[in-house]
Amino acid sequence: MCHLSNRIITAQPQSQQRERDGVSLRIPSPPPGDAIRSVNSPFLTPFSPRAGLDFLYGLPSVFIQQSYELNELLSGVASDNRFTVRGPSNEALYGASETSDPKDRFWGSLRPFSLSLVDRSHQEVLLFKKNLGCGVFCCFCKNQFLEVWAAPGELIGCIQQDYGVLSQEIVLLNSDINTMFRIPIPFLNALRMPKETHFRVLDRDRMTQKGTITRAWNVNTASYTNNIYYSDPTMDVKFKSLFIAAAFMLEYLYFQSNCC
Numbered sequence: 001m002c003h004l005s006n007r008i009i010t011a012q013p014q015s016q017q018r019e020r021d022g023v024s025l026r027i028p029s030p031p032p033g034d035a036i037r038s039v040n041s042p043f044l045t046p047f048s049p050r051a052g053l054d055f056l057y058g059l060p061s062v063f064i065q066q067s068y069e070l071n072e073l074l075s076g077v078a079s080d081n082r083f084t085v086r087g088p089s090n091e092a093l094y095g096a097s098e099t100s101d102p103k104d105r106f107w108g109s110l111r112p113f114s115l116s117l118v119d120r121s122h123q124e125v126l127l128f129k130k131n132l133g134c135g136v137f138c139c140f141c142k143n144q145f146l147e148v149w150a151a152p153g154e155l156i157g158c159i160q161q162d163y164g165v166l167s168q169e170i171v172l173l174n175s176d177i178n179t180m181f182r183i184p185i186p187f188l189n190a191l192r193m194p195k196e197t198h199f200r201v202l203d204r205d206r207m208t209q210k211g212t213i214t215r216a217w218n219v220n221t222a223s224y225t226n227n228i229y230y231s232d233p234t235m236d237v238k239f240k241s242l243f244i245a246a247a248f249m250l251e252y253l254y255f256q257s258n259c260c
Contacts, residue, residue, distance in 0.1 A: 109256035
């Protein structure tokens with residue numbers, strides 16, 4: 001069990017306990033057999049089929065397209081979202097589908113939900129779980145956060161919203177709940193975010209840029225896309241997964257309708 005202030009991440013009962021800097025983390029025991037390969041695979045060849053997170057290996061960028069439901073366009077009521085994660089050559093890597101309780105949709109982008117990413121073989125690769133958070137004007141005691149899980153039950157990390165005096169930050173944490181990357185958000189932008197925005201992904205010390213997340217209008221699809229660029233294409237695929245999760249977090253926080 002991972003405690004971040006008043007936030008709790010739960011895992012399966014079979015586990016081992018780790019503790020660091022006063023943070024207790026319960027990691028599920030690995031199941032028998034082969035799990036998803038969640039590390040870089042330099043020995044993959046065109047004749048070696050990719051699966052799971054291996055699709056991200058070596059890619060310099062990915063982008064996320066949203067599929068809009070007709071009833072949402074007509075009624076203005078948020079429904080379960082669907083997305084496609086594509087590679088730089090427009091190839092479909094993953095399909096993403098949101099699952100949320102209909103009564104929670106009242107909260108708009110603040111609602112809790114699960115977002116499942118499946119690969120071309122229809123196997124679940126990543127699972128994002130978001131809590132019910134508060135908007136900037138609601139309270140400061142329950143920031144929004146997103147758990148990032150790799151199938152079949154491996155915690156990769158968390159995406160956490162933090163407030164400063166004159167700014168906000170999106171913090172990317174690894175499975176040990178250590179800060180790995182930061183995305184600074186100017187306070188004025190947080191109040192009214194431009195539809196097309198460029199986010200810098202910095203290292204934990206805010207000294208080096210490790211990538212970017214750009215929301216831009218795509219004339220070919222007549223919709224906005226979230227474009228993720230990695231400074232190092234050989235970055236560990238677990239960290240690349242955190243970038244993708246952060247892009248989803250930014251989309252829900254700043255670009256979908258809020259109710260408070």
